[in-house]
Amino acid sequence: MSSQDEAASLTVSRLDDAAESPVREPRWPPLAAVLVFLGLNVGLRLWLPGEVLVGVPWLLPTIELLLLLVLLAADPSNPAKRRESPRRLLPFVVGLLNVGALWATALLIYHLVTGAEVTESPGMLLAAAALVWIGNNLSFALLFWLLDSGGPLARARGERPYRDFAFTQHMSPELAPAEWRPVFADYLHLGFTNATAFSPTDVMPLTLRGKYAMLVHSTVALALFVLVVARAVNAFT
Numbered sequence: 188m189s190s191q192d193e194a195a196s197l198t199v200s201r202l203d204d205a206a207e208s209p210v211r212e213p214r215w216p217p218l219a220a221v222l223v224f225l226g227l228n229v230g231l232r233l234w235l236p237g238e239v240l241v242g243v244p245w246l247l248p249t250i251e252l253l254l255l256l257v258l259l260a261a262d263p264s265n266p267a268k269r270r271e272s273p274r275r276l277l278p279f280v281v282g283l284l285n286v287g288a289l290w291a292t293a294l295l296i297y298h299l300v301t302g303a304e305v306t307e308s309p310g311m312l313l314a315a316a317a318l319v320w321i322g323n324n325l326s327f328a329l330l331f332w333l334l335d336s337g338g339p340l341a342r343a344r345g346e347r348p349y350r351d352f353a354f355t356q357h358m359s360p361e362l363a364p365a366e367w368r369p370v371f372a373d374y375l376h377l378g379f380t381n382a383t384a385f386s387p388t389d390v391m392p393l394t395l396r397g398k399y400a401m402l403v404h405s406t407v408a409l410a411l412f413v414l415v416v417a418r419a420v421n422a423f424t
Contacts (some may be wrong), residue, residue: 192281212339216371217329218258224325225251231318247322254280274340281329288326291319292407299414314417320408321383328378330356332371334396342368351397352377352390382408395406 195222228248291335295315335351336342354373356363373390380388385405392398 190315200216212343214258217332218255218373220325220328220371220375221251221255221258224321225255226316227321234314240352247284247291247390249278250283251288252290278333281326281333285330288319289381289407292323292411294409299418299423310414312418316411320378320411324378324382325375325405325413327381327400328371328375331377331397332374333373335369336401337368349394350381350390351394355389355391358391378404381405385409 224238225248228251232245257273257276261277331352332339336347336349341347350357352369354369356367356369377390380390381401381404383410385403392401
């Protein structure tokens, strides 16, 4: 065998080893984010009337607790087969969290339009709106995290060459290490900046599913912001 053939064989072997042993993404950031939001959710529901945000007061906290358990069991970037079943549940639970967050947003908007009790107090209104806004940002950040390139495990393995989102490090590779790949904190940043600017900032959507996920998120954030600010200004005056 020639030296060129040996070199090619060694390269292929290294690529195979990298695919079999992906760089695992730490799972504590999404766990910490969901845990903090769960604490805020429970705290506000002990302060505000139970029917203010959702028809079933403890629906969202229950979904968040379920998500914590699934994240603990799944470890999304761990290729172990014994974790395959809980990992398959993760998109379903994140989808439930997104539906719950959007439902809470719709009900808060309904309360704003109908002049419910929570909208009469500026402090209670802003606290409820902040919780709903954070919930939307977190749920969409988790959705972006699972959506992009097939999720954390697929990104680590490099299974899908096409990305759903282009980060600055992708567009200007000289600014990051060659092996750089986004982690949950990057998608959390994307969630909050998209909701604040109502449009893409430093991360560009590349696929239709990425574009429309960001479109729904920014539209919900804009509607919530406009209505809450208008009602809060009226309540303060």
